[in-house]
Amino acid sequence: MPPSDLSAPMLDHADLDLESARRISYRIEQRFRYTYDTPVTALSQRLIIVPRPRHGDLYRRAHSLEVTGARARRRTRQDPCGNTVVRVTAAHVEHEVEFRVVALLERVRGDLLALPATALRDPALRTPTALTGPDDRLRQLAADLARAGGEPAEIAERICTGVYTAMSYGFGVTSVLTTAAQALAGGVGVCQDYAHIMIALCRLAGLPARYVSGHLLGQGGTHAWVEVIVPQGGAAAALAWDPCHGRRTHSGYVTVAVGRDYTDVAPTSGSYVGAPSGRLTGDRRVGVISLDLPAA
Structure with missing residues (x-):
């Protein structure tokens, strides 16, 4: 599954026979935005929004994580459960900071958890x-x-x-x-x-x-x-x-x-120094981008 599939269109899953498919490819798009009335400092955020590298028959094939609104540093690791944890820090956020993840996953039927x-x-x-x-x-x-x-x-x-x-x-x-x-x-x-x-x-x-x-x-x-x-x-x-x-x-x-x-x-959690006026908004889209059905 090439990274170019990060922009592949989603199919209408309601019309798909997912349980008969040998392979299913999904795309996740998720966004979280924190907005502040006054500038904040020492932002430290923990993100668990990038899917695990593998979970049974589900494989992460590609992903991207963008941080906008502030000059930030990030560190990615796996926790003891095998989850992908991203730590984001920023010395200063003027008004808002946004985290956006796009991930491609593939389900390979028959691979047990x-x-x-x-x-x-x-x-x-x-x-x-x-x-x-x-x-x-x-x-x-x-x-x-x-x-x-x-x-x-x-x-x-x-x-x-x-x-x-x-x-x-x-x-x-x-x-x-x-x-x-x-x-x-x-x-x-x-x-x-x-x-x-x-x-x-x-x-x-x-x-x-x-x-x-x-x-x-x-x-x-x-x-x-x-x-x-x-x-x-x-x-x-x-x-x-x-x-x-x-x-x-x-x-x-x-x-x-x-x-x-x-x-x-928790998908997002963290702390900052500043007035307690932060507001969190977000949205997401998850869908199927391709599937492999058995020959008729």
Whole structure:
């Protein structure tokens, strides 16, 4: 996939048979802009908007990241989870700074998301975090959903359905600081809340689980779902569910990063010195640019 495909037109995915395709190429365009009423200094920003180099059957083939509005320095590394983290610093921002990423990804059917057997025992995937810590209601719901037993994937499926049933989607009711316990008690939230509740329930049921940040074709903003780590032969595999839609994920899902919870993979976070007047706006486009279907 040549870098020239960074400008290739997107197709109407609604008319495409993605599940039959042997290969699918996607393009992500995402922009974040911070605007300030007065100049700020010592800007330090962490960006997790460039997709992982590889995630199972999904490969990053090319990407570009532009920073405009300020003279900035950047440093790119991979964190312990394998996510691409870009640190941007700027001594001075007069009015606004914008980050824009364009990425090309290719899904190659049949390449599984295999993990070492140690992932099944990874404390990071089993231990509650500040956003996924349990309360009595979560403990009771986990016990109810796990009572019937079954294979790990069967339990995870019930938990996904249980979260979908217990919650109603509502924007503006919760925030990035809302915990799984708070969201479940309120019964309303967004995809981040659904994911945190499912992760909390999985860990209570003895299933290692992690938060996934990415994109869903046809949806307006960044999306979140859950991967549950299950035994696979002598190793392990990550199986993905979307509790916000009550289903397993499919080829319309494009992963950017994984972590213990939202805090690990927030698309943009940081600090600056100046008046507390910064405003964040953004937009994104994600679509299919080509696919390879089997011969008729």
